[in-house]
Amino acid sequence: xxxxxKHILKNGLRVIAHTDRTTPMVxxxxxxxxxxxxxxxxxxxxxxxxEHLMFGGSVNIPNYDSPLQNVGGDNNAFTTNDITNYYxxxxxxxxxxxxxxxxxxxxxxxxxxxxxxxxxNVVIEExxxxxxxQPYGDVYPLVKDLAYKVHPYRWPTIGxxxxxxxxxxxxxxxxxxxxxxxxxxxxxxxxxxxxxxxAFRLAEKWFGDIPHRDVPGRDLPAEPLQEEYREKDVSRExxxxxxxxxxxxxxxxxxxxxxxxxxxxxxxxxxxxxxxRNLVVDNGLFGELDAYIxxxxxxxxFTVAGKLIxxxxxxxxxxxxxxxxxxxxxxxxxxxxxxxxxNKVEANLxxxxxxxLNKAMALSAFELLGDAALINKQNQYYRNVTVxxxxxxxxxxxxxxxxxxxxxxxKRFE
Amino acid sequence: xxxxKKAPKVNNLFDIDYLLPERWTLKNGIDVWGINAGSQExxxxxxxxxxxxxxxxxxxxxxxxxxxxxxxxxxxxxQQIAEIFDFRGAYLQLSADQQFGNVTILTLNKxxxxxxxxxxxxxxxxxxxxxEVKTQIAKKRQTFIIENNxxxxxxxxxxxxxxxxxxxxxxxxxTIGDYEKFGRADLVDFHSRQYTSSGCKIIVAGLxxxxxKKWLExxxxxxxxxxTEASGQPEFEIVPSKQMEHFIEKNDAVQSAIRMGRLFPxxxxxxxxxxxxxxxLLGGFFGSRLMMNIREDKGYTYGIGAGIFTLxxxxxxxxxxxxxxxxxxxxxxxxxxxxxxxxxELVPAHELxxxxxxxxxxxxxxxxGIFAMSGSLKTLVESDLDYSHYDNFVKTIRTIxxxxxxxxxxxYLQKDDIYEVVAGKQ
Numbered sequence: 001x002x003x004x005x006k007h008i009l010k011n012g013l014r015v016i017a018h019t020d021r022t023t024p025m026v027x028x029x030x031x032x033x034x035x036x037x038x039x040x041x042x043x044x045x046x047x048x049x050x051e052h053l054m055f056g057g058s059v060n061i062p063n064y065d066s067p068l069q070n071v072g073g074d075n076n077a078f079t080t081n082d083i084t085n086y087y088x089x090x091x092x093x094x095x096x097x098x099x100x101x102x103x104x105x106x107x108x109x110x111x112x113x114x115x116x117x118x119x120x121n122v123v124i125e126e127x128x129x130x131x132x133x134q135p136y137g138d139v140y141p142l143v144k145d146l147a148y149k150v151h152p153y154r155w156p157t158i159g160x161x162x163x164x165x166x167x168x169x170x171x172x173x174x175x176x177x178x179x180x181x182x183x184x185x186x187x188x189x190x191x192x193x194x195x196x197x198x199a200f201r202l203a204e205k206w207f208g209d210i211p212h213r214d215v216p217g218r219d220l221p222a223e224p225l226q227e228e229y230r231e232k233d234v235s236r237e238x239x240x241x242x243x244x245x246x247x248x249x250x251x252x253x254x255x256x257x258x259x260x261x262x263x264x265x266x267x268x269x270x271x272x273x274x275x276x277r278n279l280v281v282d283n284g285l286f287g288e289l290d291a292y293i294x295x296x297x298x299x300x301x302f303t304v305a306g307k308l309i310x311x312x313x314x315x316x317x318x319x320x321x322x323x324x325x326x327x328x329x330x331x332x333x334x335x336x337x338x339x340x341x342x343n344k345v346e347a348n349l350x351x352x353x354x355x356x357l358n359k360a361m362a363l364s365a366f367e368l369l370g371d372a373a374l375i376n377k378q379n380q381y382y383r384n385v386t387v388x389x390x391x392x393x394x395x396x397x398x399x400x401x402x403x404x405x406x407x408x409x410x411k412r413f414e
Numbered sequence: 415x416x417x418x419k420k421a422p423k424v425n426n427l428f429d430i431d432y433l434l435p436e437r438w439t440l441k442n443g444i445d446v447w448g449i450n451a452g453s454q455e456x457x458x459x460x461x462x463x464x465x466x467x468x469x470x471x472x473x474x475x476x477x478x479x480x481x482x483x484x485x486x487x488x489x490x491x492x493q494q495i496a497e498i499f500d501f502r503g504a505y506l507q508l509s510a511d512q513q514f515g516n517v518t519i520l521t522l523n524k525x526x527x528x529x530x531x532x533x534x535x536x537x538x539x540x541x542x543x544x545x546e547v548k549t550q551i552a553k554k555r556q557t558f559i560i561e562n563n564x565x566x567x568x569x570x571x572x573x574x575x576x577x578x579x580x581x582x583x584x585x586x587x588x589t590i591g592d593y594e595k596f597g598r599a600d601l602v603d604f605h606s607r608q609y610t611s612s613g614c615k616i617i618v619a620g621l622x623x624x625x626x627k628k629w630l631e632x633x634x635x636x637x638x639x640x641x642t643e644a645s646g647q648p649e650f651e652i653v654p655s656k657q658m659e660h661f662i663e664k665n666d667a668v669q670s671a672i673r674m675g676r677l678f679p680x681x682x683x684x685x686x687x688x689x690x691x692x693x694x695l696l697g698g699f700f701g702s703r704l705m706m707n708i709r710e711d712k713g714y715t716y717g718i719g720a721g722i723f724t725l726x727x728x729x730x731x732x733x734x735x736x737x738x739x740x741x742x743x744x745x746x747x748x749x750x751x752x753x754x755x756x757x758x759e760l761v762p763a764h765e766l767x768x769x770x771x772x773x774x775x776x777x778x779x780x781x782x783g784i785f786a787m788s789g790s791l792k793t794l795v796e797s798d799l800d801y802s803h804y805d806n807f808v809k810t811i812r813t814i815x816x817x818x819x820x821x822x823x824x825x826y827l828q829k830d831d832i833y834e835v836v837a838g839k840q
Binding site: 023024074103107118135206240269271281287309345 | 415416421423424454455456484492496497499501502504520546552553555557559666667668699709710737768772774782784785
């Protein structure tokens with residue numbers, strides 16, 4: 001159970017405070033309700049490029065990092081399909097430095113051509129490091145492109161194409177800021193060694209005078225129901241064949257989301273899980289085999305990803321995966337097998353509560369999803385999952401026409 | 415109206431108020447360190463053994479012995495062990511480095527007795543069953559090949575061999591052929607010699623009470639286990655490469671991986687703390703010279719870093735980055751320029767102030783929360799140091815002068831002493 005308080009400033013900024021006296025530090029987390037799903041299809045990668053620009057100085061402060069480091073702080077940020085999240089930790093007595101920095105960059109950025117030029121290069125190098133210069137690096141963009149035809153989840157956060165980043169102009173960037181960066185489009189969470197009322201007073205002091213901005217509502221095209229099985233193969237210079245089966249699943253506010261999460265755990269979380277025991281250990285077909293959910297706010301993907309042991313045929317491997325998926329439908333999952341994954345989720349929630357920064361991030365993310373209170377309802381949602389529910393959801397999920405398969409074949413390897 | 419141009423007042427009150435561990439000894443002589451803290455009903459326990467690559471006579475044996483500990487014991491099959499942990503949401507982490515073989519558990523307190531019972535079996539009575547061993551080797555071999563094809567791994571491995579020589583356990587000389595050169599017998603032998611009560615140390619962190627002590631005694635402390643005769647401390651000579659520049663070609667690389675550095679004084683050397691501050695300034699944080707120049711000014715890379723890596727019997731400097739293949743030469747030139755600046759110009763006062771405060775904040779962070787506290791304690795236990803080590807570091811952070819840093823740069827960062835390894839496109 002995580003105790004927190006919530007308060008909304010006049011400009012619409014939602015502020016959440018959580019006290020944790022086991023640390024001498026505080027965390028400040030600012031989550032903006034903008035992710036790669038909010039990008040124009042011809043200008044992808046903007047949300048993430050923008051995250052980089054947020055460190056290039058703001059209207060009143062030429063440099064973001066030095067003043068923070070000067071009070072013993074540390075910071076970073078990440079962009080997902082759904083949100084852009086900035087976080088910092090610092091000794092509690094210097095919290096105002098953190099709030100000064102975060103509020104000023106919400107107020108406005110010091111847009112400069114040089115800053116943009118450099119960060120474009122940095123992001124292009126990031127693109128290469130993550131997607132081009134790694135074996136299997138482009139799997140994730142390929143999977144998304146195959147599974148989504150309409151919804152903006154069809155491109156990856158880094159962008160669909162390097163050229164979108166290369167072509168970004170200062171004007172594009174400015175208009176992106178004023179469309180999405182606003183107090184009324186963000187959640188500020190302060191956690192750690194601080195009293196909630198004090199946190200609210202400081203939030204008012206630093207963020208209270210930032211003007212409310214007109215933020216266009218989100219109107220994303222829904223992904224139409226997939227009606228036909230899709231398959232694509234590519235060949236790359238990798239050591240092993242890879243198979244990726246993706247299925248459309250429910251959005252994060254749906255109760256089925258939690259059922260699907262547990263299905264992925266039953267199949268592949270831990271060395272006692274089904275697919276691991278059967279296909280990795282007993283049959284020795286795969287060197288690696290995982291099932292996971294994408295964790296997106298809008299309807300996301302349930303993916304089974306495997307790398308084959310050399311000599312095993314793609315057909316046999318695919319068939320064996322399907323056999324495991326079908327078993328989820330045909331046979332009831334054992335009570336203790338279900339209890340096991342629920343226990344595991346519950347223990348993980350306790351472990352994650354050790355860290356005040358984790359809690360700040362989670363509170364912000366849930367608030368953006370709809371309500372911070374969801375953070376304390378997780379346990380119950382997982383506990384409500386029954387053996388029958390697992391079967392019904394598996395039935396919905398593992399239909400051939402709901403599946404997109406990427407075969408990632410090895411070309412040659414030395 | 416607040417004045418946004420002016421930074422809020424800086425409160426320099428970084429007193430590091432760490433909780434000293436309690437220490438006790440089990441009946442059979444095993445030393446235990448305990449940090450009783452936190453607010454969640456859970457504990458993390460590290461069991462450390464003299465079972466790193468230092469003690470192996472064939473490549474991979476230390477790592478594989480460690481990895482197979484949970485693949486079956488006299489009482490439990492691999493499947494049962496996995497079930498016991500998974501059903502309780504507990505974690506078992508196995509890892510071996512150059513010096514130590516580690517078994518780490520994380521569990522809610524309510525499951526502690528059952529988890530300790532099976533952990534004792536894993537440590538004392540693993541059977542290394544043929545079938546499970548074979549599956550895991552195939553798996554590991556696969557990961558090895560994938561990793562080995564990354565420029566980052568290529569440069570890292572080469573760099574370790576350049577620093578320590580082909581026959582030193584701190585060098586990573588593993589090849590794919592090594593996966594065929596050992597068998598079950600090697601693992602059984604290594605286990606019986608190195609996973610012993612006489613070579614075991616235990617670190618506990620979390621909320622615990624007297625019953626934890628009683629259980630540790632019951633499961634690990636009653637009698638001596640493992641081979642009792644001392645297996646001895648092997649000694650190795652470090653033989654660094656005579657050639658300073660090394661290149662590994664990978665023609666399809668779009669980025670080249672760079673590793674630069676040299677052997678450095680160890681934790682106990684008087685220059686260690688000063689060097690730590692110097693290297694932080696060079697490449698140890700986001701505002702470092704290398705990040706500001708090579709990423710934030712030139713845009714050559716997504717990230718660049720420098721750090722001192724300490725092992726119980728050696729330490730080294732490593733500068734690490736992956737840069738666009740076309741700008742590799744320019745990046746190297748810029749790195750040397752930054753080094754020579756440290757040797758020829760005094761660090762400006764405000765920059766030194768930032769580094770001091772950043773490092774004080776980091777030190778605070780390294781004792782923040784039970785996992786961080788237990789990690790910082792483990793570092794001390796590994797190198798046989800006490801908490802005055804951190805006190806002295808804080809003292810140096812507060813007092814070091816720009817002149818000291820320049821002298822250290824001149825003494826330890828001579829271009830001729832620095833190895834340079836590049837993997838990527840020529």
